[in-house]
């Protein structure tokens with residue numbers, strides 16, 4: 001089912017060892033089998049602020065290669081920490097600037113530059129222009145790399161993606177307790193999945209699926225066939241979900257809000273409850289604030305970053321931050337493992353489902369219809385479709 005799984009073994013030893021789980025799902029059937037001719041797939045990528053790399057993945061004076069929107073990008077962090085995102089291919093002869101490129105400040109240029117690994121041309125990060133050619137007296141006047149509008153907030157680097165190159169019409173805000181270090185980083189999970197990006201946030205509006213694939217405890221794992229067998233044998237521990245999904249009012253109509261109460265029940269008796277307030281902010285970013293009765297109470301946030309690598313390939317990263325308490329420490333470990341198992345159940349569905357443009361919502365599934373309407377705001381006239389990709 002997956003071809004790479006790693007779980008950091010030191011995760012449980014101390015607060016300085018945040019947990020990390022990475023699962024890479026390979027494509028099980030060719031894409032075209034899952035794209036039905038009478039059910040047009042949405043455009044490849046939505047407009048908006050899209051997370052492309054976690055902040056912790058790049059140090060000062062480093063460059064990282066990122067594939068996003070089916071394009072090669074280079075993410076650069078300069079000498080004093082400022083982040084830049086550029087198209088990766090060097091205008092000179094096309095080398096990938098993130099593969100062996102060096103972040104430097106040349107003699108001709110006292111600001112952050114990227115030096116190409118192939119012939120050593122440098123490009124300024126302030127305007128993308130060529131600042132130095134090591135074997136010429138002056139830089140090229142016309143060669144220039146494309147700079148993307150980017151922003152670093154809440155532990156991630158986002159770029160503004162827009163099919164018509166329009167400027168941002170909404171903005172991302174920092175989560176206060178993360179900025180002030182009242183809530184500390186507890187770890188991450190990353191899942192590489194094979195579905196259209198729009199399917200992932202649809203999960204929040206699809207309240208009915210909670211009672212089907214997320215009822216059985218996370219200890220039963222993520223294999224849906226195995227869970228079916230286990231639930232026939234031991235139906236003692238269950239999750240009970242109550243959820244409500246809504247679009248936020250203008251000017252925050254790029255956001256949705258879900259209120260969830262999750263109760264863990266043993267033989268039908270409530271043991272532990274978690275209250276969740278989930279804000280989807282644009283097409284690729286979620287803040288899930290939680291409050292749990294675990295060991296006297298824990299508060300914190302789980303952030304979700306969805307990066308569209310290609311039209312049917314996404315990276316989903318979850319990071320958890322909690323208060324700096326012992327209960328926060330233990331709850332965060334529990335949450336990351338439980339979330340990972342629950343998400344993997346969704347992924348089993350996503351990795352093999354077809355996208356249905358025409359759906360058959362039941363009477364109580366109005367939020368599904370509203371969700372499709374809400375998400376459509378992130379596409380525009382020039383949004384490309386798979387066909388012309």
Ligand code: FES
Pocket residue numbers: 090091092093094095116117118119120121
């Ligand atoms: S390809 Fe980049 S300097 Fe030649």
Ligand SMILES: [Fe+2]
Pocket residue numbers: 203209214342346
């Ligand atoms: Fe789900």
